[in-house]
Amino acid sequence: MALAEASLNVASAPSYLEALNSKQQQAVLHSEGPLLILAGAGTGKTRVLTTRLAHILEQNLCGSQNILAVTFTNKAAQEMRERIQRLLERSVDGMWLGTFHSLSMRILRKNADALGYSSNFTIIDSDDQLRLIKQLLRAENIDEKQVPAKMVAGVINRWKDKAKTPDRAGNPQELTVQLYRQYQERLKILNAMDFGDLILNCLVLFQQNPEILNSYQQQFCYLMVDEYQDTNAAQYLWLRLLADGHGNLCCVGDDDQSIYGWRGAEIANILKFEKDYTNATTIRLEQNYRSTNHILGAASGLIANNRDRLGKELWTEKQGGEFVLVKGTWDSENEARFVIDEVEDYQRKGHNLSSMAILVRASYQTRDFEERCLKTGTPYRVVGGLRFYERQEIKDALAYLRILAQPDDGLAFERIINVPKRGIGATALQNMHAIAREHNISLPRAALLYAMENGKNSGKANLRQFFDDLQRWRSMLDTQPHVDVVKALLDESGYTAMWLEEKSPDAAGRLENLKEFVHAIEEFEFLPGFLDHVSLVTDNNNQSAGDCLSIMTLHGAKGLEFDFVFLPGWEENLFPHPRSIQENGPAGLEEERRLGYVGISRAKLKATISYALRRRLPYQGWQVGLPSRFLSELPTAHVKHVQANGHESRQQANSELLRRPASFVEYQAQHFEIGNRVFHQKFGYGDVIDTEGEQAVVEFDLAEEKRIHISFLKKQN
Numbered sequence: 001m002a003l004a005e006a007s008l009n010v011a012s013a014p015s016y017l018e019a020l021n022s023k024q025q026q027a028v029l030h031s032e033g034p035l036l037i038l039a040g041a042g043t044g045k046t047r048v049l050t051t052r053l054a055h056i057l058e059q060n061l062c063g064s065q066n067i068l069a070v071t072f073t074n075k076a077a078q079e080m081r082e083r084i085q086r087l088l089e090r091s092v093d094g095m096w097l098g099t100f101h102s103l104s105m106r107i108l109r110k111n112a113d114a115l116g117y118s119s120n121f122t123i124i125d126s127d128d129q130l131r132l133i134k135q136l137l138r139a140e141n142i143d144e145k146q147v148p149a150k151m152v153a154g155v156i157n158r159w160k161d162k163a164k165t166p167d168r169a170g171n172p173q174e175l176t177v178q179l180y181r182q183y184q185e186r187l188k189i190l191n192a193m194d195f196g197d198l199i200l201n202c203l204v205l206f207q208q209n210p211e212i213l214n215s216y217q218q219q220f221c222y223l224m225v226d227e228y229q230d231t232n233a234a235q236y237l238w239l240r241l242l243a244d245g246h247g248n249l250c251c252v253g254d255d256d257q258s259i260y261g262w263r264g265a266e267i268a269n270i271l272k273f274e275k276d277y278t279n280a281t282t283i284r285l286e287q288n289y290r291s292t293n294h295i296l297g298a299a300s301g302l303i304a305n306n307r308d309r310l311g312k313e314l315w316t317e318k319q320g321g322e323f324v325l326v327k328g329t330w331d332s333e334n335e336a337r338f339v340i341d342e343v344e345d346y347q348r349k350g351h352n353l354s355s356m357a358i359l360v361r362a363s364y365q366t367r368d369f370e371e372r373c374l375k376t377g378t379p380y381r382v383v384g385g386l387r388f389y390e391r392q393e394i395k396d397a398l399a400y401l402r403i404l405a406q407p408d409d410g411l412a413f414e415r416i417i418n419v420p421k422r423g424i425g426a427t428a429l430q431n432m433h434a435i436a437r438e439h440n441i442s443l444p445r446a447a448l449l450y451a452m453e454n455g456k457n458s459g460k461a462n463l464r465q466f467f468d469d470l471q472r473w474r475s476m477l478d479t480q481p482h483v484d485v486v487k488a489l490l491d492e493s494g495y496t497a498m499w500l501e502e503k504s505p506d507a508a509g510r511l512e513n514l515k516e517f518v519h520a521i522e523e524f525e526f527l528p529g530f531l532d533h534v535s536l537v538t539d540n541n542n543q544s545a546g547d548c549l550s551i552m553t554l555h556g557a558k559g560l561e562f563d564f565v566f567l568p569g570w571e572e573n574l575f576p577h578p579r580s581i582q583e584n585g586p587a588g589l590e591e592e593r594r595l596g597y598v599g600i601s602r603a604k605l606k607a608t609i610s611y612a613l614r615r616r617l618p619y620q621g622w623q624v625g626l627p628s629r630f631l632s633e634l635p636t637a638h639v640k641h642v643q644a645n646g647h648e649s650r651q652q653a654n655s656e657l658l659r660r661p662a663s664f665v666e667y668q669a670q671h672f673e674i675g676n677r678v679f680h681q682k683f684g685y686g687d688v689i690d691t692e693g694e695q696a697v698v699e700f701d702l703a704e705e706k707r708i709h710i711s712f713l714k715k716q717n
Contacts, residue, residue: 014058016051016087020044027283028052031061031222034243034277035250036270040314041299041601042290042561045252049226050080052250053095054087062221064094068242070225074099096220100235101195104202107216108193114209115201122192129153129194136182147175151503156180160196161264163203163234199234206241217245228253228273232264240276249277255310256303257598259555261584261591271308284312290561292321295607297638299600305633306590323640324600324607326631330644331614332569336368338610339566340376343549346564353379355563357550359599361575363509364388364516365568366551371520373549380549384556389534393499393510397517398534400489403444404473405528410436410443417447420498422466423459469493482527486518508579519616554595557602565603567596570611570628572707596630609634613644626709629695672696677716680708685716 017025024044027037028051039045049069057064071077077098084092096103105123112119124132133149133156155176159169166181187193193201206213223243225231228251231239243249251273258267274280288296296314303309329335343356358369367388373380388394396419402412418424428450436446451463469492476485490496499510524530550562569575576592584591600607612625642648672678676688678698686700696713699705 014055016054016058020048020051021287023283023285023287024048024051027285028055030281030283031056031059031248033247034273034280036228036273036280036282037250037252037285038282038310038312039252039254039285040288040312041254041257041598042288043285043314044289045226045254045285046080046083048285049224049252050083051087053080053092053224054084056222057084057088057092064092065096066219066221068096068103068220068223070098070100070103070223070239072099072227072230074102076226077102100238101198104198104238107202108198108205111205111209111212114212115205116188117193118191120191122190123198124187124192124194126153128192132186132190133179133183136179136186140179142175145501148501148503152176152179154503156183157196158264160194160200161232161234163200163237165200165204196234199238203234203237203241213241214245216242221246222248222250224250224252226252229255229258229267229270230260230265231269232266233269236266236269247277255308256306256312256594257558259558259591259595259598261587262580267308267591271310282310286312286314288314288316290604291316291601292318292605294321294323294638295600295603298324298607298634299597301635301638302593302600302630302633303597306593308587308590322606324609324634324638326570326634326639326641327608327610328627328642328644329610329612332368332612332616332625334644335568335610335612336372339369339568339608340372340378342566342608343378343564344376351563353547353549356566357383357552357557357560357562357564357602358566358568359552359554359557359602361554361569361577361595362512363553364512365574367516367520369551369568378549379547380551383550383552388513388516391510391513393513394517396495397486397490397514398531400493400495401486401527401531404470404477404489405531407444407470408442413444413447416495417463417466420494422462424463425459428457428459477527483518483522486521486527490514490518522616554599558598561602561604563603563605565599565607567599567607567609568611570596570609570631571615572626572628574615574625575628576630593630593633624712626707626712629707672710672713672715678713679716680713 017028020028024047027035027048037045037048039048053067053069056062056067069077069080071080081092081095081097084095096106098106108115108117108121109119112121130149130153133152134144137144137147137149137152156179159180166177166184169177169180171177172181187197206216220242223239225239230253239249239251251270253270255267255270258265258270261267274282291299293316296316300314327338329338339358343353346356347353358366360366360369366382370380370382370388372378382388389398396416399412399415402409403416406412414429417429432443432447432450435441435449436443439446439449447463448467451460451467453460473485473489473492476488496511496514499507499514502510521527521530524533554567575596576589580588580592582588600609609631611627611631615623615625640648672688672691674688674690677685678688678696679685680698680700684700686698688696689699689705690697695707695709697705697707698713
C-alpha cells in the first residue's frame with residue numbers, strides 16, 4: 001500500500017469517502033500499481049471512478065496534467081470532469097480526460113510532423129472515406145458491383161481496430177491489402193486521417209519514435225479507463241504502451257456487459273488483465289444499488305451459465321420485491337397487446353411513462369409495439385434509432401408504393417428513381433424538372449417525356465424500363481394479392497438485391513426491417529388503406545417529447561436504468577439471435593447471454609420477460625415459437641412463469657411448453673435418443689444428434705441444425 005494510503009485514518013478521511021461502501025473505498029484508495037475494478041451492473045462505478053481521480057489530486061499524488069482518463073463518449077468525459085470539479089471545488093482543466101480518439105488526436109496534433117503530416121491534418125468522416133475508396137476503385141478499373149466500396153471500407157476499419165497497418169494486414173498481393181495501402185498513401189497526400197487512423201497512427205508514432213513515447217509515459221503518472229470490456233485491440237495496445245511508464249493503470253469494467261463484439265470489442269482484454277499485469281490487484285464491486293433481490297437473482301443466474309467470465313456475486317439490501325415475470329403469449333400481436341396493457345396499468349397507478357422501457361433484440365420488433373401505442377394513444381419514443389416508418393429502407397419502400405398508387409407523386413419518384421442506381425444523375429434530374437415546369441406537369445410525367453427523347457443515353461433506357469415495370473406492377477394489382485405485388489416490386493426493382501450486396505454491418509437489419517414492412521402490409525385489405533395508415537402514423541410522430549415510453553434495442557439500453565423493463569421476444573431464432581451464433585459459435589452465444597443479463601439488470605422494480613408461441617414471419621407466415629433456451633437458465637427462486645392460458649407455474653417455461661393453438665398438429669410426448677429419426681411439421685425429416693431435457697438438437701435433411709422442443713417432433717419408425 002502506498003504511504004499516502006497507509007497514513008490515511010478514519011479521522012482524516014476526506015468527506016467524499018463517506019458516501020462509499022468498503023469495496024468502493026478500497027478502489028479509491030488503491031493508488032499504486034495495476035488495478036482492475038470489476039464493477040457489476042448498478043454498483044456505482046462512475047462514482048468510484050470520479051472519486052478516485054479526485055482523491056489522487058486531493059492527496060497531491062500528482063498534478064492534473066499527469067492524469068490520463070479515458071471514457072467512451074465525449075458526454076461521459078464532460079460529466080466526469082464536472083463531477084470531479086464539484087468534489088474538489090476547483091478546476092481540473094489540465095487533466096487529459098476524453099475518448100480514445102480525442103486524446104489520440106491531441107497527441108497527433110503535437111507530433112504530426114514525425115509521421116510526415118502537418119499539424120492541421122483533416123479528419124474525414126465515413127462519407128469522405130467511401131468517396132476516396134470509390135476513386136481508388138475507378139482508378140484501378142475495378143467494378144464496384146464486384147468489390148463494393150463499403151465492403152472495402154469495412155475491411156480497412158476492422159484492420160485498424162486490430163492495429164494492423166498495410167504491412168501487417170495480410171498477403172501484399174491481395175486486392176484489399178493493395179487498396180488499403182493505396183488508401184493510406186492517398187490520405188497522407190491529402191494530409192488527412194480517418195477515425196481509425198487516430199489510434200493506429202498514434203501507435204505507429206510511439207513505435208517509430210521511442211523518445212516521444214517515453215515523454216508521454218513519464219508525463220502520465222496515472223491512467224484510468226472506463227468500460228474496459230469494450231476496448232478493441234488497437235485501444236488495448238495504446239493503453240499498454242502508455243502504462244509501461246509508471247505502471248499505474250486502473251481499468252474499470254464488467255466482463256458480463258461486454259456486448260459489442262460485432263464492432264470490434266474484445267472481451268479477452270479484460271479477461272487477461274491479471275495475466276498481463278502479474279502484480280495487479282482486482283477489486284469487485286458487487287453491492288447493487290439499482291435493483292431488487294429477485295431482479296439481481298434472475299440476472300446473476302442467467303449470466304452464471306457463461307464460461308468466459310471472471311465471476312462476481314451481485315447483492316443488494318433491497319430484499320423482496322416482485323418476482324421476474326416470464327409471460328407466455330399466444331402470438332406476437334398478443335404479446336404487444338399484453339405489454340402495452342401493462343404499461344397503461346402502471347401509468348394508471350401513478351408511474352410516469354418515462355420510468356418504463358421495452359427492450360427488443362432486433363430493431364424490426366419495434367413495429368408491433370409502435371402500432372399498439374398508436375392505437376392506445378400511448379406516447380412513446382424510439383431511443384437510439386428511428387421510428388419504424390422513419391427508417392431509410394422503409395421510406396424508400398414506401399416511396400415505391402406511393403408512386404405505384406399515385407403516378408404523379410413527384411416527391412416519391414425523386415426519392416427512388418436512382419435507388420438502386422439507374423444511371424440517372426443530377427443533370428438528368430434537372431432536365432426533368434425543367435420539362436415539368438415548361439409543360440406544367442408532374443415530375444414523373446416529365447421524366448417519361450425525357451425518357452422518350454432520342455438519344456443513346458443508358459440512363460434514358462433504364463428510365464423507360466422503370467416506367468414499363470411500374471405499369472406491369474400496377475396491372476398485377478388487379479389480379480394478384482397486393483402483398484405478392486409488393487414482394488415482386490422490391491425484388492424486381494433491384495432494391496432487395498441492393499441491400500443483399502451491401503457489406504455494411506447494418507445491411508442485415510435493414511433486410512429484416514423490409515420483411516417486417518411486408519408483414520405490416522399483410523394486415524390491410526388494400527394497398528391504399530395501408531398508405532393512409534402510414535400517413536397517419538408519421539403525422540403522429542411529434543409526440544416523442546415529454547413523458548414517453550422508451551422503446552429501444554438491448555444494445556442501446558446499456559448504461560440506462562428504468563423502474564419497469566419489458567423484454568419481449570425471448571424465443572429461439574430471435575433471442576439468442578441466430579446470426580450471432582452462426583458467425584461466432586459459442587462466443588456468440590455467450591455475448592447473447594450477456595445481452596440478456598444487461599436487459600434484466602436495467603430494471604429497478606420489475607422486469608417482465610415475454611415470448612410468443614406463434615410469430616408471423618415475413619414470407620413464411622405464422623411459425624411456431626420456441627421459448628428461448630435462456631428462459632430455462634433463470635433460477636426458479638426469482639421467477640414466476642405465467643403460461644399463455646393464464647396458468648401460473650414456478651417451473652421453467654420450457655418444461656410447460658406449451659399449450660399451442662389447436663391449428664397445430666399435436667404430437668404425443670415421447671422419449672428421444674441420439675440417432676432417432678424424427679419429423680417436424682416445418683423442417684421435415686431429420687436425425688437427433690443431441691438431447692437436453694425437453695429439447696433435442698436435430699440435423700434436418702433439408703434445413704440447418706436446430707434445437708427443437710420434443711413436443712414438436714414425431715418419432716419415425
